[in-house]
Amino acid sequence: MAVDEGVAPATGAGDGKAVHRLKPNAVGLLGVVFMAVATAAPITAMTGNVPFMVASGNGVGAPASYLVAMVVLAIFSVGFTSMAKHITSTGAFYGFISYGLGRTVGLASGLLATFAYVVFEPALIGIFSTFATTTLKDQTGLHVPWWAFAVLMLAVNATGTWFGVSVAEKLLVVLLATEVTVLAAMAVSVAAHGGGPHGFTFAPVDPVNAFKGTSAGLGLFFAFWSWVGFESTAMYGEESRDPKKIIPKATMISVLGVGVFYVLVSWMAITGNGEAEAVRAASSANPLALFFGPTERYVGHWAVDVMQWLMITGSLACGMAFHNCAARYLYALGREGVLPSLRDTIGRTHARHGSPHLAGLVQTAVSAVLIGGFWAAGKDPYTGTYVLLAILGTMAILVVQAVCSFAVLVYFRSHHPESRHWFRTFTAPLLGGVAMLAVVVLLVSNMGVAAGPESGSLVLRATPWLVALVAALGLGGAQYLKHRAPERYALLGRTVLEETRER
Numbered sequence: 001m002a003v004d005e006g007v008a009p010a011t012g013a014g015d016g017k018a019v020h021r022l023k024p025n026a027v028g029l030l031g032v033v034f035m036a037v038a039t040a041a042p043i044t045a046m047t048g049n050v051p052f053m054v055a056s057g058n059g060v061g062a063p064a065s066y067l068v069a070m071v072v073l074a075i076f077s078v079g080f081t082s083m084a085k086h087i088t089s090t091g092a093f094y095g096f097i098s099y100g101l102g103r104t105v106g107l108a109s110g111l112l113a114t115f116a117y118v119v120f121e122p123a124l125i126g127i128f129s130t131f132a133t134t135t136l137k138d139q140t141g142l143h144v145p146w147w148a149f150a151v152l153m154l155a156v157n158a159t160g161t162w163f164g165v166s167v168a169e170k171l172l173v174v175l176l177a178t179e180v181t182v183l184a185a186m187a188v189s190v191a192a193h194g195g196g197p198h199g200f201t202f203a204p205v206d207p208v209n210a211f212k213g214t215s216a217g218l219g220l221f222f223a224f225w226s227w228v229g230f231e232s233t234a235m236y237g238e239e240s241r242d243p244k245k246i247i248p249k250a251t252m253i254s255v256l257g258v259g260v261f262y263v264l265v266s267w268m269a270i271t272g273n274g275e276a277e278a279v280r281a282a283s284s285a286n287p288l289a290l291f292f293g294p295t296e297r298y299v300g301h302w303a304v305d306v307m308q309w310l311m312i313t314g315s316l317a318c319g320m321a322f323h324n325c326a327a328r329y330l331y332a333l334g335r336e337g338v339l340p341s342l343r344d345t346i347g348r349t350h351a352r353h354g355s356p357h358l359a360g361l362v363q364t365a366v367s368a369v370l371i372g373g374f375w376a377a378g379k380d381p382y383t384g385t386y387v388l389l390a391i392l393g394t395m396a397i398l399v400v401q402a403v404c405s406f407a408v409l410v411y412f413r414s415h416h417p418e419s420r421h422w423f424r425t426f427t428a429p430l431l432g433g434v435a436m437l438a439v440v441v442l443l444v445s446n447m448g449v450a451a452g453p454e455s456g457s458l459v460l461r462a463t464p465w466l467v468a469l470v471a472a473l474g475l476g477g478a479q480y481l482k483h484r485a486p487e488r489y490a491l492l493g494r495t496v497l498e499e500t501r502e503r
Helices: 029-040 042-056 059-084 093-101 103-140 146-162 165-192 207-211 216-225 230-239 243-273 275-282 289-298 301-335 357-376 381-414 423-454 458-484
Strands: none
Touching (some): 029 042, 029 230, 029 301, 042 165, 042 243, 042 301, 059 207, 059 216, 059 243, 059 275, 059 423, 093 103, 093 381, 165 289, 165 301, 216 381, 230 243, 230 301, 243 289, 289 301, 301 357, 423 458
16 A cells, blocks of 8 residues: 555644544435535526526437436546545545645645635525525515525525534435425326327437537536536545445445436426427526426426425525535635644534534635625626526536546556556546546537626636636645645645545
8 A cells, every 4th residue: 555655644733733523424325425416406407407408509409418428427436436435535626636646736626626616605595596586476476685595595504514414414305305306206297198299209318419409519518517516425525434435336326316317307308398399498588498388287287386496495405515515625625724724713623513614604704705796796696696606616626527537547556556447547537537628628618608698797707717816826825835834735635534544
């Protein structure tokens, strides 16, 4: 076994100071799976992305896009999970890349991943507030300003993180189960009735059709976007039972389970309308008719009402999951003392709940500032806040995923040559890394279309530069520590679970 001499002790930080740990054995396999799937927000991904993909992307080939994305992400996950069997770190990508490509690239990637999750929460607050305001007005006639719902979600997320992952898990299980049930009810009902008005159609799941349509690249990007957050399984390693087994299993279950669900639901939504009718519905003034139409026809009007409420709870669950992710990344960076003052603040855990409570409060404050900034700028909570911040965070996390794939290649070559495998530790991560870079290119080339009415926004134009700036800060900061504070540089990405080393 190769040992990195810079690894920090499990209960110390290399300078005699204790490292605060998250509560161990707090969550099992299903809990980790639910936390990861919640970040994907199935009902938000389906109702928010599929109509746009059908109308402006690859048309009826949208389900095939999910099929292609599932295969690519499964290949990426092969290398990712191989590394998870050796390293258990709340910093996930931060720890993995630090071991594979070194501390400098690791810190840059850690800051990028943290940045992505930090902006994802306010993005989801935007769409949650939109769904809540619209549904309440449509079904009760009451008008509540969107910012009131934003404040509510900030409070719920902060509370969930304060009391630990087991509390957040229980709430997410309920929310996720209900949103999956109503989408599954629509899909099963369409299938049980022999398809839509024209019967079954298999064109939507023909992989060739993923690369056709008005803008195949846009459709494929939205498909990958729908999975953002699945990799968050790794950051719950320290809090899970037997993480070396649970995290790899949870990751593959999340990728494949979500993939099959996405393909089935989007396929039945198109089939339930009919191909031509589905395109017309998705292109109409009410694109949600793509889902509401077959739901009302084959399940009942009550299910449409329920689906509208579950769009609210689904986005809440997603935002809560991203809040937990951001808090854990902030905590992981803080406890290693990247800045000494952080170790006793965001690097601390709650004495009773073992949660990253202070990091969670910092994340809440940052989200509140971003939401307030977009509100002051007069941005719509959906087309402005959600879309712009989601694109920004997605670009950052896709870059980190690509870098992580290449880190797997180097890690097994330098640390565990005895575990190298032609597919698991070479071919799969190589293909996954190249594919992730291709998705980044798809995002950059389709940003304007994806942003819709915000295509001319300063935030959108600045997105690639903001991502580059965060990466540069990480690279520069690591080099500064290397030359001015080598004892702190040695700890970067090295606080892992158990003993004093990876294995």
